Amino acid sequence: MKRLVVLVLAVRAASLGAQAPDERWCTITTTHLRVHHTCGSEAIAQRAAAEAERAWLVLAAELVPPRGPVDLVLADNQDVSNGSATTFPTNRMVVNLRPPIADPALRVGDDWLRFVITHELAHLFHLDRSAGWWRLAQRVFGRHPGLFPHLQSPRWLTEGIAMHYEAKVGDGRLDGSQLPATMGLLDAQGGRPAPSSIALATPYFPAGNLAYFAGARIVAAGVAAGGDSAMRRYIDGGAAVLVPYLWDRVARRSFGSTFKVLADEAGHSFAPLPLPPAAMVRGAAWWDARAPRWRHDTVRFVASRPREIPAVWDATDRDVVWVARRNTTDAHGQSGTHAVYAELDFTDPYRLRSRLVADERPLTDPAARLQSPDVRADGAVVAVQNIEGTTGLVLRATDGVVTPLVDGTPDIQWSAPRWSRAGTHIAAIRWRHGGESDVVVLDATGRQTAAFARTRAVQLHPSWDVDDRAVYFASDRDGAMAVYRVTLASGAVERVAVGGGGLFDPEISPDGQQLAAFMLTADGTQLITFPVPTATMPVGAPRGPVATDPLVAVPTTASRYSPVRTLLPRYWIPSSASSTRGDPLVGFFTTGRDVVDRHAYGVQGLWDIESGEFTGDIGYRYAGFGVPTLDLGASQTHDAFALADSAGRVVGALARRNRTVAFSGTWQRPRVRTGAFLSAGVEMEWRDFTSDPAPLLAQLDPLLRGTLVYPAGVVAVGWNNLMRSALALSTEDGVSASLVLRRRWRTDDPDATTAHSALADVRLFRSLPLVGHARHVIAVRGVSGYGDRTLSRPFSVGGVSGSTLEVLPGFRIGDAQRSFGVRGFPAGAQEGVRAWGSSFEYRAPLPRVGRTPWPLPLFWQRSALTVFGDAASAWCPAGAPSAGCPNGGTPQRTLASVGAELLLDVAVDYDTPTRFRGGVALPVQGGARRAVGYFSLGIAF
Numbered sequence: 031m032k033r034l035v036v037l038v039l040a041v042r043a044a045s046l047g048a049q050a051p052d053e054r055w056c057t058i059t060t061t062h063l064r065v066h067h068t069c070g071s072e073a074i075a076q077r078a079a080a081e082a083e084r085a086w087l088v089l090a091a092e093l094v095p096p097r098g099p100v101d102l103v104l105a106d107n108q109d110v111s112n113g114s115a116t117t118f119p120t121n122r123m124v125v126n127l128r129p130p131i132a133d134p135a136l137r138v139g140d141d142w143l144r145f146v147i148t149h150e151l152a153h154l155f156h157l158d159r160s161a162g163w164w165r166l167a168q169r170v171f172g173r174h175p176g177l178f179p180h181l182q183s184p185r186w187l188t189e190g191i192a193m194h195y196e197a198k199v200g201d202g203r204l205d206g207s208q209l210p211a212t213m214g215l216l217d218a219q220g221g222r223p224a225p226s227s228i229a230l231a232t233p234y235f236p237a238g239n240l241a242y243f244a245g246a247r248i249v250a251a252g253v254a255a256g257g258d259s260a261m262r263r264y265i266d267g268g269a270a271v272l273v274p275y276l277w278d279r280v281a282r283r284s285f286g287s288t289f290k291v292l293a294d295e296a297g298h299s300f301a302p303l304p305l306p307p308a309a310m311v312r313g314a315a316w317w318d319a320r321a322p323r324w325r326h327d328t329v330r331f332v333a334s335r336p337r338e339i340p341a342v343w344d345a346t347d348r349d350v351v352w353v354a355r356r357n358t359t360d361a362h363g364q365s366g367t368h369a370v371y372a373e374l375d376f377t378d379p380y381r382l383r384s385r386l387v388a389d390e391r392p393l394t395d396p397a398a399r400l401q402s403p404d405v406r407a408d409g410a411v412v413a414v415q416n417i418e419g420t421t422g423l424v425l426r427a428t429d430g431v432v433t434p435l436v437d438g439t440p441d442i443q444w445s446a447p448r449w450s451r452a453g454t455h456i457a458a459i460r461w462r463h464g465g466e467s468d469v470v471v472l473d474a475t476g477r478q479t480a481a482f483a484r485t486r487a488v489q490l491h492p493s494w495d496v497d498d499r500a501v502y503f504a505s506d507r508d509g510a511m512a513v514y515r516v517t518l519a520s521g522a523v524e525r526v527a528v529g530g531g532g533l534f535d536p537e538i539s540p541d542g543q544q545l546a547a548f549m550l551t552a553d554g555t556q557l558i559t560f561p562v563p564t565a566t567m568p569v570g571a572p573r574g575p576v577a578t579d580p581l582v583a584v585p586t587t588a589s590r591y592s593p594v595r596t597l598l599p600r601y602w603i604p605s606s607a608s609s610t611r612g613d614p615l616v617g618f619f620t621t622g623r624d625v626v627d628r629h630a631y632g633v634q635g636l637w638d639i640e641s642g643e644f645t646g647d648i649g650y651r652y653a654g655f656g657v658p659t660l661d662l663g664a665s666q667t668h669d670a671f672a673l674a675d676s677a678g679r680v681v682g683a684l685a686r687r688n689r690t691v692a693f694s695g696t697w698q699r700p701r702v703r704t705g706a707f708l709s710a711g712v713e714m715e716w717r718d719f720t721s722d723p724a725p726l727l728a729q730l731d732p733l734l735r736g737t738l739v740y741p742a743g744v745v746a747v748g749w750n751n752l753m754r755s756a757l758a759l760s761t762e763d764g765v766s767a768s769l770v771l772r773r774r775w776r777t778d779d780p781d782a783t784t785a786h787s788a789l790a791d792v793r794l795f796r797s798l799p800l801v802g803h804a805r806h807v808i809a810v811r812g813v814s815g816y817g818d819r820t821l822s823r824p825f826s827v828g829g830v831s832g833s834t835l836e837v838l839p840g841f842r843i844g845d846a847q848r849s850f851g852v853r854g855f856p857a858g859a860q861e862g863v864r865a866w867g868s869s870f871e872y873r874a875p876l877p878r879v880g881r882t883p884w885p886l887p888l889f890w891q892r893s894a895l896t897v898f899g900d901a902a903s904a905w906c907p908a909g910a911p912s913a914g915c916p917n918g919g920t921p922q923r924t925l926a927s928v929g930a931e932l933l934l935d936v937a938v939d940y941d942t943p944t945r946f947r948g949g950v951a952l953p954v955q956g957g958a959r960r961a962v963g964y965f966s967l968g969i970a971f
Contacts, residue, residue: 048114048124049105050380051628052656055591060584062086062095066591066625067104074127074419076583077440078104078143083584085148085199089155092198092262096121096158100151101596101625108382109374109399109416111136113146115153118175119600122625123150127419131445131461132320132361132402134511134534135239137488138206140465140576142443143419144199152195155265156188157181162270172601172620180265182274182887184940186228187289190245194253194261201465201576204250206488207506209243211531211550212236214300219552224293226884231891231937233336233757233803233878235317235554241941244293251296252285260284275887290884303510305549306527306560313343313350315554317756321361322537322546322557329537329546331557332359332371336757337805342371345557357702360384361446363404363411370405372413376700378657386411386426398432400424402446406453414445423447423458423476435476446491450498455479457492457501464575469503469516482516483507483523485572491535496542502526504534504547508570513547515566524566529558538562593624597631605634611670611683613640628654643668643687658695661711665690673726682726684734689716694744706749713774715740733778742774752795757804759873759894759933760969762797774822785820787863789813789849793971802875803892809871811971813849817863819909825850825865827904827925829857833968835944844967850902851970854927854951854962860904862920867902869971873933882940889937896933896947898970901926901955925956933969945969 056069060079063086067075082102086095101122111130115123125146130136139145157180160168167177175181180188196202203209216223223244230241253260264284271280278288285292305311312329318340319333327346330353334340342353342362362371373387375396383396386403393411394400403413403426411426412435420438427433435456436444441463448457456472460481468484469492483489487507494501500517507514508525511532516523527533531550538545545562548555599620607615617636623629630653635646647665666689673682694711717738721727727735750766768791776783791813797805815825831851834844848857850867873896882889905922906915931949938944947966953959 049103049626050107050656051626051653052380053107053626055626056588057591058584058586058588059099060586063100063102065102065104067588068106069588069590071104071106071418072588073583074440075104075588076586077419078102078125078147079584079586080582081141081144081147082151084582085144085151088199089148089152089195093155093265094159096154100154102147103625106418107380109384109401110382111142111146113150115150115157117154117158117173117178117181119173119622120596120625121154121158122596123147123154125150128416129419129421129443131414131421131443132490134488134490134506134532135203135206135208137461137490138203138465139196139201141200141463145196145202148199149192149196149202152192153188155195156191157183159265159269161266163272164269171603172599174601174603177601179271179274180268182939183268183277184225184228184241184245184887185230186225186241186245186940187249187277188245189242190247190249191261191265193242193246194249203242204246207510207532209246210298210300211510212239212243213247214298215302215531215550215552216240217297218302222293222297224884225289226882227880229880229882229889229891229937230941231889231935231943232880233892234880235315235552237317237756247296247298248289248293251292252281252287252289255287255292255295256285275885277885300510300531302530302551303528303532305529305558306545306563309529309558309560310347312345312347312557312559315551315556317554318359319548319555319557320359320535322535322548323362323364324537324539324544324546325364326540329557329559330364331548332356332362333555334359334756335554336803337755337799339753339755350557355703361402361404363449365405365407365449368405368407368409370403370411372401372403375702379659379698379700380656384416386413393430394426394432398424400426400432404448406449408453410453412447412449412456414447421445423456423472425474425476435472448493450494451496452498455498457494457503459489459492459503462575466575469501471501471518480518480521482518482521483514483572486575487573493537495538496540502536502538502545504532504536506532507573511550513545514569523569525569526563526566527560528567530556533558591626593626593629596625597622597629599633605636607636607645609638609641609643609645609668609670611638611640613638615639615645617646628652638668641668658697661692661694661696663690663692673721673730683722684726684730685720685722687718687720690714703753704749704751707747709744709746711744713742713744715742739777740774741777742772744770744772746770755805757892758797759804759807759875760809761793761795762805762807763795765795766793767791783820785818785822787815787817787821789815791849800874803878804875804894806875807871807873809869809873809971811867811869813865813867815849815865815904819863819907819915821863824861824863824906824915825904826858826861827865827867827902828852828855828859830949830964830966831970832947832966835938835967847968847971850904852900852902852925852927853898853929853949853964853970854900854953855925855957859925859957860902860923862904862906863915864907864922865902865904867900869898869900871896871898871970882937887939889940891935891937891943893935894933896931896949897929898931898949899926899928900951923956925953927951927953927957929961 054069058065065079103124106127112126129142228244267280316333317335322331329345340356344351358374360372384401385396386393399416400413409428415424421443422438423435443461445459460470461467465486467489469482471480489505492503512528513526513536533547536547602618602620605617605619615636619634621632631650633648649663652660669686671684692713696709699706719734748768752761752764770789772787794810796808800806827850831848832845834842876893878892879890903924906920908919929951934946
């Protein structure tokens with residue numbers, strides 16, 4: 031049954047949770063797209079359809095359109111902003127309907143929905159393009175991802191091209207302040223990033239954003255050098271390139287220069303700005319930090335960095351102290367004894383919702399979808415509410431009642447509300463369609479009393495002066511993110527402070543003497559405090575909206591969603607194996623899933639060329655209930671055994687056909703801090719036999735003349751509270767435990783054939799904050815197996831445990847995960863119906879690398895060293911013989927080894943993290959004391 035389920039899990043792994051398959055889905059059909067949305071949300075779907083068609087027309091004027099209708103899924107199951115696109119198995123996009131209200135890099139442009147749809151659609155115009163022998167191969171084998179040449183491109187290139195086209199339809203990140211500021215800082219620190227140091231998997235700040243920002247800069251330089259038609263030449267040329275990865279050859283023909291030369295020549299005029307006078311840097315740089323709040327002379331904020339999970343920290347004049355763990359770095363509010371923060375968490379495997387929490391006590395239901403809270407002295411909370419495609423403001427009163435203050439609309443969104451010191455008013459940022467934003471003051475009922483600083487710019491983080499006479503905020507209206515102040519009585523806007531690559535989140539101290547803010551640097555975001563400047567800087571004139579098309583919608587009637595078109599198989603790959611007779615088996619393998627991930631399947635069929643026997647399996651998963659997910663599988667296999675007479679002469683062969691059907695249901699309870707699952711399934715196996723020559727069967731056991739039926743049941747349960755930081759070597763802290771119980775028997779004689787087995791697995795992890803870019807980790811695993819003497823498949827001890835990687839279609843390298851692996855011994859060194867095993871590892875980081883031998887598709891992220899010890903044993907108790915167990919049993923002998931491994935974290939195809947392990951194991955018990963070298967992938971446990 032495990033084999034059947036894994037077939038489907040492989041299909042689903044990449045997209046689990048991208049959308050909620052248990053929703054009621056409807057579809058709008060346009061000229062070029064099918065827009066799938068939850069039924070009842072036709073308004074946002076019609077608007078998205080209009081934006082997609084608008085983007086299509088602009089992109090099609092320059093590039094060859096992708097083949098077939100594009101499927102656009104509008105998902106509202108996660109309170110995070112994101113989008114994705116894939117050419118496999120069909121051209122499809124997913125857009126989360128949560129506006130990026132808090133990210134200054136994504137807040138640019140006329141309209142966020144136009145921004146993200148254009149970006150993802152540009153991916154499909156780029157990645158779907160295939161020509162030459164690639165197109166011929168697709169005509170034969172279909173849409174296998176290995177047959178799309180542009181899919182082998184590094185992500186910095188694909189994202190750079192998509193960001194180039196963001197500006198073709200509306201403003202994008204190329205027009206914002208974050209890209210030039212970030213890249214200017216990196217230029218000033220150590221030279222412009224080259225293709226050899228750019229990857230989504232970079233272990234250096236700004237992490238994944240480096241691929242976007244550096245890629246956009248290089249692509250912009252290429253278009254500037256090659257002219258308006260250069261991008262079309264590049265995409266068309268790369269679509270027919272015989273050998274992928276030789277992208278510089280295509281770039282030279284299209285842009286006139288290699289990507290390395292373009293990276294060297296590209297640049298930004300932005301130079302790091304000097305710090306405000308008397309500024310004090312408090313602590314090291316963070317990769318993500320927000321919401322500084324003064325507590326007397328201490329600044330409390332929420333942040334994370336590569337070695338740390340998100341947490342609340344207190345910064346004093348001398349140190350930065352950990353306070354409490356958080357799920358995310360969303361804003362938090364505090365007033366006196368009241369402290370409230372927003373917490374993202376899963377409500378089921380598909381929905382990630384935000385709720386308000388105080389002192390680990392939930393204040394609101396996740397269904398309210400509240401973020402960015404601020405709390406008043408009496409405990410009343412104002413917060414942002416995520417509404418389908420927009421945001422509004424709500425008030426949570428002290429009695430727990432949540433009341434809307436300001437509703438969001440498609441052309442107006444709200445963010446970052448803050449109570450005044452007196453608690454009578456609220457300052458918030460309002461964004462308008464067309465890219466304008468302003469600082470709005472509301473009373474406690476949501477009535478607008480004033481609005482200031484309206485301009486076409488990214489504006490964030492308002493906070494009140496100590497006397498409520500002014501509001502501080504962050505804005506890039508003058509080119510770089512800086513601290514501004516608006517005086518409420520006069521409406522005058524002043525630029526108060528600049529520094530580094532920009533200042534964010536200004537917050538004044540209770541005595542009105544100091545400002546706290548976060549400053550962008552080449553190493554991350556640093557907290558600084560400085561005296562409130564007495565002199566201010568001039569402010570540029572407000573910028574009005576540029577000419578932009580009004581909001582439009584496609585007035586198309588929605589129909590009920592049908593999975594059939596996107597569920598059909600779109601590719602196949604050849605598959606081969608050998609039978610137990612040694613005969614060659616040839617066949618095919620394919621998978622499929624519908625666009626909302628409600629259905630998924632995998633099919634493999636193999637034919638024995640000599641005998642004509644068919645071997646195959648099929649797995650199907652249905653996720654339409656949400657929880658549980660249901661898996662159904664069926665398989666057929668053939669085995670052959672030689673038959674010998676009493677003298678040992680081979681007189682024929684016995685052939686066995688196994689047919690199996692399995693069904694299971696899985697209940698998952700994922701949470702950010704914990705996770706649990708329960709899976710239960712049943713299996714039915716039929717065995718029948720034939721002999722060659724046929725009369726021999728009559729001379730064998732009468733049982734073999736009929737069909738033997740083997741029912742089975744399995745239950746698996748598990749729980750964990752595992753944690754890991756951004757650059758963790760592995761799980762760093764926590765415990766996981768799982769138990770698998772199985773019962774199997776034969777229907778004609780259940781009393782003599784019933785077999786039970788149990789497999790228990792416990793893993794413990796503890797991090798050590800020692801030197802290095804990641805924490806050191808101590809990992810311990812214990813596993814125990816119990817089976818009856820009638821167990822058909824005994825436990826196996828020995829071998830290297832790891833994972834596999836498909837390097838070519840149908841060809842994998844690496845090792846399987848083993849319950850009782852012992853490095854230094856061959857797989858199957860011991861077998862038995864009783865088994866135990868244990869492993870200990872000490873994992874220590876080595877220096878980061880962050881380089882690739884450009885243009886080869888390998889990005890060396892970093893390395894680490896592991897010292898380990900393994901021990902395990904499998905044996906059979908004395909008693910009646912069974913499969914793999916002699917009548918007298920087998921002795922219990924321990925196999926043990928010690929050794930070390932070098933871990934190389936390498937991103938294959940530039941951006942897919944893969945761990946390569948090379949090690950040496952020395953058996954110390956149960957075998958010859960001779961060092962054994964090995965190579966594997968993944969991690970042992």
